[in-house]
Amino acid sequence: MRFLAATWVALALLAGCQSPLPTREELAVLDYGPRPEDYEKIVRDYLRTRLVEPDFALIEFKAGPKPLYQKETVLRARQYGWAVCVMINDKDRRGAYEGFYPMVLYIRGGKVVAANGDGLERAAGVRYAHAQCRELGYEVP
Secondary structure (H helix, E strand, C coil): CHHHHHHHHHHHHHHHCECCCCCHHHHHCCCCCCCCCCHHHHHHHHHHCCCCCCCCCEEEEEEEEEEEEECCECCCCCEEEEEEEEEEECECCCCCECCCEEEEEEEECCEEEEEECCHHHHHHHHHHHHHHHHHHCCCCC
16 A cells, blocks of 8 residues: 555656746647547547447547647656547446546547557546646536
């Protein structure tokens, strides 16, 4: 139990180590590309290989796509693109739904280039996804 608590404290400290805010000039040169009109299909295709039961997963699109910039931290690289906030409820290996969790996916060039809220970084990523969904206009319950 102490190890788990120590791990959470270390992650929280590392997550707080962020690079300085980008300048206007740095932001101006970022190429988000055109707004993806087929963003729902792009997101569903990306999630298909990452969900336990993709045909039965509940995916709710809550906000976006909007241009969004995510600063670089010790735990993750800088990301930017057309961000989409989704709430996902996937089944676990036993076939039971796990409950909804947020994800924010970044789209550039017709594909997902980054995501917060899934995979090995899910604990930290969900925290980022909550904040990013709020930036996109959706308050995660």
